[in-house]
Amino acid sequence: MGILIGGLIGYRLGGFIGMLLGAWLGHQVTQFISGDRRFTKQNRSAIQHSFFKALFVSMGKLAKLDGVVSRQEIDRAEIIMNKMKLTPELRQQAINYFNLGKQAHYKIERDLTDFRQKSRTSLSLKQFFLEMLIDMATVDGDIDNAEQHLIEQICQLIGYPLAMLHAMFKMRSSSYYQQHDNQNHRQDQTRPASLNDPYRVLGVAKTADKQTVRRAYKKLMSQHHPDKLVSKGLPPEMMKVAEEKAKNIQLAWEEIKDLRGW
Known part of the structure; x- marks a missing residue:
């Protein structure tokens, strides 16, 4: 897909030579992305x-x-x-x-x-x-x-x-x-400590x-x-x-x- 898209864009911008260059760049981008994904999964x-x-x-x-x-x-x-x-x-x-x-x-x-x-x-x-x-x-x-x-x-x-x-x-x-508590909030000891x-x-x-x-x-x-x-x-x-x-x-x-x- 990267080669195809790169080739089409390159062709519109630079004809046949642009298509070749675009296809090569598209291939490089595809390899980079897939390689980065493999690295992430393996790492x-x-x-x-x-x-x-x-x-x-x-x-x-x-x-x-x-x-x-x-x-x-x-x-x-x-x-x-x-x-x-x-x-x-x-x-x-x-x-x-x-x-x-x-x-x-x-x-x-x-x-x-x-x-x-x-x-x-x-x-x-x-x-x-x-x-x-x-x-x-x-x-x-x-x-x-x-x-x-x-x-x-x-x-x-x-x-x-x-x-x-x-x-x-x-x-x-x-x-x-203690410094910022201006309310007399009583803690419910029946609840988990993290929610007191x-x-x-x-x-x-x-x-x-x-x-x-x-x-x-x-x-x-x-x-x-x-x-x-x-x-x-x-x-x-x-x-x-x-x-x-x-x-x-x-x-x-x-x-x-x-x-x-x-």
């Missing part, structure tokens, strides 16, 4: 593996940062593995990577650099990666200085903008919401207007669309994790609308 599994390994070694390093891996941190890692519905082989691999990351002598920099090189400019995939680490760090409370410093190092190694990470830190900090504060899920202050909240909701839904993330290299086993994040974003938006009467 996706490599991206998925690099994401998988980099995530669990980073989680292990983060968990052992204070010298002791807490029960909450182990539970959090197990929850992620359970949601991924890993095969026994992949589950053992995830555990091995987690334990590898805990070792003081193990350098996670090479795994993070590998993930950066393979994921290239996919910011949404890198953001999802960092969100998983922040979830791990906040499982036992707010992020402390050592945890923040390590995640910042990871952020730079995978090529994600540091300013965007700092915005994520700010929005996930409970102190941020819908403003925190969307990363907005409780005083934010409708336009700000809606903009944050739409942006997050776009960034966390499971199919979009998988197409960029998210391991398919993490589809359930991505779906749950997207669900929580949707429910947070619905809850805020009910609370504010929008």
Whole structure:
């Protein structure tokens, strides 16, 4: 098709010689596009593996940062593995990577650099990666200085903008919401923890207007669309994790609308 179209265009512009030149250019374009598609398909599994390994070694390093891996941190890692519905082989691999990351002598920099090189400019995939680490760090409370410093190092190694990470830190900090909460909103302990504060899920202050909240909701839904993330290299086993994040974003938006009467 590329040869045909290129030849027709070339013929109209330059006669027989133009047709030959146009057909050759059309062939080159067709080869480039098909080659790029083959590269993308073949490379996706490599991206998925690099994401998988980099995530669990980073989680292990983060968990052992204070010298002791807490029960909450182990539970959090197990929850992620359970949601991924890993095969026994992949589950053992995830555990091995987690334990590898805990070792003081193990350098996670090479795994993070590998993930950066393979994921290239996919910011949404890198953001999802960092969100998983922040979830791990906040499982036992707010992020402390050592945890923040390590995640910042990871952020730079995978090529994600540091300013965007700092915005994520700010929005996930409970102190941020204590400063901006002018309402006595009682949390319902019967709901999932992630939905106790819908403003925190969307990363907005409780005083934010409708336009700000809606903009944050739409942006997050776009960034966390499971199919979009998988197409960029998210391991398919993490589809359930991505779906749950997207669900929580949707429910947070619905809850805020009910609370504010929008």
